Amino acid sequence: xxxxxxxxxDIPSHVAIIMDGNGRWAKQKGEDRVxxxxxxxxxxxxxxxxxxxxGVEYLTLYAFSTENWDRPKEEVxxxxxxxxxxxxxxIEELKSNGVRLNVIGNxxxxxxxxQDLLKKSLSITEKNTKINLTLALSYxxxxxxxxxxxxxxxxxxxxxxxxxxxxxxxxxxxLTTKGMPDPQLLIRTSGELRISNFLVWQLAYAEFxxxxxxxxxxxxxxxxxxxxNYQCRERRFGKISEQI
Ligand code: IPE
Ligand code: IPE
Ligand code: MG
Numbered sequence: 548x549x550x551x552x553x554x555x556x557d558i559p560s561h562v563a564i565i566m567d568g569n570g571r572w573a574k575q576k577g578e579d580r581v582x583x584x585x586x587x588x589x590x591x592x593x594x595x596x597x598x599x600x601x602g603v604e605y606l607t608l609y610a611f612s613t614e615n616w617d618r619p620k621e622e623v624x625x626x627x628x629x630x631x632x633x634x635x636x637x638i639e640e641l642k643s644n645g646v647r648l649n650v651i652g653n654x655x656x657x658x659x660x661x662q663d664l665l666k667k668s669l670s671i672t673e674k675n676t677k678i679n680l681t682l683a684l685s686y687x688x689x690x691x692x693x694x695x696x697x698x699x700x701x702x703x704x705x706x707x708x709x710x711x712x713x714x715x716x717x718x719x720x721x722l723t724t725k726g727m728p729d730p731q732l733l734i735r736t737s738g739e740l741r742i743s744n745f746l747v748w749q750l751a752y753a754e755f756x757x758x759x760x761x762x763x764x765x766x767x768x769x770x771x772x773x774x775x776n777y778q779c780r781e782r783r784f785g786k787i788s789e790q791i
Contacts, residue, residue, distance in 0.1 A: 559731035561605035568737025568761030581625040586763035597767040605679045613687035645677025651723035652686030688747035695721035
């Protein structure tokens with residue numbers, strides 16, 4: 548597949564990815580699960596570059612779910628340390644490559660060191676405009692939706708809005724993804740066919756692309772293949788072919 552051909556067609560403005568399979572990748576190599584997570588960082592670097600290359604405006608990566616807090620403590624600690632280490636190592640590169648970093652999720656649950664560093668990283672990259680890279684950390688869609696409902700209820704109680712004002716747009720504006728287009732494409736690696744509490748509201752009309760590749764093996768070519776596959780889909784949004 549030719550990258551230049553891809554560029555001349557419809558490039559999704561927002562791609563979301565469930566980066567799965569790090570543990571299995573490491574196990575296949577007789578290594579510890581954490582080794583898989585470390586190699587997963589390389590895949591992120593490659594995919595980010597490919598996304599910039601194609602002109603994708605928003606890339607949203609599921610890095611750690613609310614449910615992942617229930618993993619063995621050693622693995623959770625290792626993941627948090629890896630987050631801090633990676634941010635420290637990559638932030639200058641992200642800055643000079645035009646990447647605007649963003650995070651979504653219940654960040655209060657993260658170690659303070661990670662919270663501080665994330666805050667700094669966000670401000671260091673806030674003027675960048677080439678691509679919006681969102682990390683979903685300690686994120687779950689049901690948490691996000693329940694939170695949005697709570698915020699809307701508070702506004703009704705305070706009298707800032709009427710119940711009648713509540714519609715899809717208002718609801719979307721209370722989500723952590725406020726201001727972003729919905730992802731047109733969701734990619735999940737490692738052969739699992741589920742969304743595991745990721746962007747439930749936002750993925751309502753997304754195209755899903757599943758691949759058996761494990762996340763650390765996912766490279767630029769894998770990403771281009773996913774985009775090529777997306778470009779062959781007919782998105783009907785309830786209409787019929789002839790109307791498209
Ligand atoms: C995805 O890989 C990374 C995180 C969830 C943090 P996994 O760690 O889920 O890898 P598998 O699914 O066990 O292979
Ligand atoms: C989903 O992967 C979360 C992330 C990729 C961060 P999991 O490996 O945690 O998902 P399940 O538990 O298999 O559904
Ligand atoms: Mg997994």
